[in-house]
Amino acid sequence: MTSPTLLPADEARAARETTATASPPWETVVWDDPVNLMSYVVRVFREYFGFSTERATERMLAVHHEGHAVVAEGAREQMELHAQAMHDYGLWATVRKATR
Template sequence: MGVMITATAPERTEDVDLRLTPEAVRPWQTVVWNDPVNLMSYVVHVFREYFGFPRAQAERLMLAVHHDGHAVVAEGAREQMELHARAMHDYGLWATVREAPQ
């Protein structure tokens, strides 16, 4: 004798919208931190060479690193910010990636 099994479809209670909203795609930041090793002129050079910043912007960011201990040098997609942080490490700078505050 066989056993008869019956199955019923699960009930659908609600539709979920899986589209990404601006709130769901928050930007990330590359942050360069102050260190006791690199000269301020070298940090300006790195910011100009790698990011292509004009001298005034590179100097402003370097001064933020020097006086405030850190500066946000880029903001965007996480993968791109990780590439920037790796590049800063290659230049000998201390950099991290963080989710941008709301």
Template sequence: MSAAVLPVPDLDIEDALVREASPPWETVVWNDPVNLMNYVVHVFREYFGYSLEEATRLMLAVHHDGKAIVAQGAREQMELHVQAMHDYGLWATVRRSG
């Protein structure tokens, strides 16, 4: 009688499938009383490469709504964006999309 050999799961593939099934993460920039609107536009253009129109739209969302989602994607990348926003002096956080 021979012992049955069970397949060993590929954890890398399983981790990738879990990540794909998870909603993306967001970088959220929050309103603050310190930074001028034109500076926020400058940061969005310089760091993210947004057009003047898109950077202005996002800045106005921050100004009027108190926040704007400026990027979506993998958590690690969103954490890098948040750190960059902090380096520019903006208040930003990472959160799950949805």
């Protein structure tokens, strides 16, 4: 039995899928700070991540009550872009390996 022939696009997709499943996901974490208003944090989450008002409020309340909240999960490079965007909005954010 022979293996299927992969076209160049199929090979690239297979390599991406293998890399994606082999590497653990990363998280963008937003941390509580004494400066930004809760309404501003909700606005940032809605504007940047496209969260609904309910989801943005839920994540903001986690930041407020628990000290931090995971706002995105995925490839490390994308999470670093999200963290930088949060910094541009004046929020404190970090990137870490997903704990699950």
